[in-house]
Amino acid sequence: MSDNEIAIAVAALAMQRSGRLAGAALRQFLDDLRTDNRAGSMSINDVLERAGVSRPSVNMSVGDAQRDIDLGLPLGIAPVPLSSDRYPVTLRRIADAPPVLFVRGDMAVLDKLPGVAVVGTRRATPHGLAIAERISQYLSDEGWPVVNGMAIGIDAAAHAGALKGKSSSIAVLAHGLERAGPAKIRSLADRILEGGGAWVSEHPVGVGATAGSLVSCHRIQVGLTCASIFVEGNEKSASAAHAESCHRDAQTVFAILPEAGSNVSTASALPKMLVAQHGATPIFSRADYPAMLEVVARRADQLRAVP
Numbered sequence: 001m002s003d004n005e006i007a008i009a010v011a012a013l014a015m016q017r018s019g020r021l022a023g024a025a026l027r028q029f030l031d032d033l034r035t036d037n038r039a040g041s042m043s044i045n046d047v048l049e050r051a052g053v054s055r056p057s058v059n060m061s062v063g064d065a066q067r068d069i070d071l072g073l074p075l076g077i078a079p080v081p082l083s084s085d086r087y088p089v090t091l092r093r094i095a096d097a098p099p100v101l102f103v104r105g106d107m108a109v110l111d112k113l114p115g116v117a118v119v120g121t122r123r124a125t126p127h128g129l130a131i132a133e134r135i136s137q138y139l140s141d142e143g144w145p146v147v148n149g150m151a152i153g154i155d156a157a158a159h160a161g162a163l164k165g166k167s168s169s170i171a172v173l174a175h176g177l178e179r180a181g182p183a184k185i186r187s188l189a190d191r192i193l194e195g196g197g198a199w200v201s202e203h204p205v206g207v208g209a210t211a212g213s214l215v216s217c218h219r220i221q222v223g224l225t226c227a228s229i230f231v232e233g234n235e236k237s238a239s240a241a242h243a244e245s246c247h248r249d250a251q252t253v254f255a256i257l258p259e260a261g262s263n264v265s266t267a268s269a270l271p272k273m274l275v276a277q278h279g280a281t282p283i284f285s286r287a288d289y290p291a292m293l294e295v296v297a298r299r300a301d302q303l304r305a306v307p
Contacts, residue, residue, distance in 0.1 A: 001078040004041045005086075006069060008033065009079035011047035012099045013065035013204075018058045021051050026099050031092070033083035068204035077104045077177045077205060090114045090303050091223035094249055098202035098220065104177040105198030109168045114300050115145030117221050118161075119242050120154030120231035121267055128154060128232040128266045131256055133161035135229060138289055140165020144296065147172065147224050149217060150181035150189050150199070151238075154231050159188055168197035172221045174213040176205040200224075218242040219249070226300040227252040229292075230280070233270035243274060252299045253280040254292055 012030060015021040021029060029051055033042075044062060048055055055062070069079050080086050080101045088110055091097050103110070118136050120128060136146045136158040146162035148155045150171040162169035169192055173180055177199050180189035192199065202220065203213065222228065222245040230253065233239040246253050255271030258264035274280035283292060 001073075005081055005084050006079060007042055007044045008047050008081040008083055009100045010062060010065045010069060011044045011051070012081050013068070014044075014058045014061035015048070015051060015053055016099055017065065018061040020053045020058055024095075027082060027097060030082040030099055034085070068206065072102065072177065072205040075104065075178060075205070077102055078107065079204075080110075086110055088113045088224055089306075090226065091220065093303070093306060094219060094223040096219060097223060100202070101220075102177055102201050102204060103198055104200075105193045106168065106196045107198070109145060109170060109196060109198045112143075112145050112167065113224055114226035114303055115147040115170060115224055116296060117147045117225045117228040117242070118154070118158035118231065119148050119221070119228060119239050121233035121237045121239060122151050122153035122155075123237075123267070124153040124157065124232060125266050127258070127264045128256075129157040131264075131266070132157035132231045133164075134286065135231075135256075135283075135289065136161030136169075137165045138286075139293075140167040140169070142293060143167055145170055145197070147221055149173070149221070150185065152182055152185055154233075154239075156181075156185045156188055158231075159192060162197075163188075163191055163195050168192070168195060170197055170224060171199045172217050172224065173199055173201040173209075174203070174217040175201065175209040176203050176207045177201050178205050214238070215241045219245045222246055222249050222251050225251070226303050227254065227296045229254045229256070229283070230271050230274055231256045232266040232268060234267055235269050235273050237267075237270060239270055243270065243278070247278060252295060253278065254283050255280040257282040257284055259284045
């Protein structure tokens with residue numbers, strides 16, 4: 001992590017928190033920095049001056065942002081501003097991309113994006129857990145990073161499956177990266193880092209999860225991926241927030257629907273709704289995996305082609 005990227009991240013967070021430059025205007029400013037070959041190495045004051053923001057007007061916010069980033073660096077938590085070449089291309093494309101993405105783990109996993117989100121309910125059925133693990137291992141063996149939150153249930157099963165494969169997985173958290181996941185699955189979260197994966201968040205060290213941040217992190221999952229696979233869930237489950245982000249950002253969506261007459265039983269209300277109302281592609285069995293992968297690859301190529 002370069003001093004230049006840290007300075008830009010500090011300035012971006014300070015402007016965002018103070019309200020001096022935020023939202024779409026801040027994202028546009030950072031994107032302009034990325035494409036401007038004259039930007040060179042910049043200090044915090046250089047970034048603020050270029051944005052037309054006086055240092056005294058954001059001095060307290062600068063101090064807070066610098067402290068938050070400094071607390072994370074010894075833990076291996078790197079701030080990646082939207083202006084950085086390290087910032088995931090597919091995340092940059094969404095309307096409300098975070099100005100700064102915090103990453104803990106192997107930064108190289110970002111170069112392998114977009115990945116595939118494997119999502120579903122915390123109250124998973126035994127069959128749902130087995131399917132999430134199996135399909136995630138398949139994706140991982142085929143070179144696709146698996147992305148989701150770090151919750152008990154389908155999220156955890158998907159990460160466990162990905163860790164059995166050949167690729168890394170990414171956990172998107174709704175809080176700071178000093179820890180990850182409920183205590184029950186914290187060892188699984190640690191294995192993600194040990195296996196060359198990463199934890200990511202829009203929140204610095206010390207920020208706790210809220211109802212709002214648990215919902216908003218789904219948009220980041222969508223931004224890091226080219227497709228989402230819904231394993232199981234009810235229409236009003238937490239995964240519905242992920243479905244809303246998929247719909248808004250025209251995400252390619254698959255839904256697990258066990259074959260009629262099989263002995264496989266999952267909570268299929270949400271997958272059925274996504275197929276019926278939103279055009280999701282059903283996956284009936286593992287025989288459908290290769291066709292799914294062809295669609296995923298085409299969509300990834302389309303996203304990579306967008307400047």
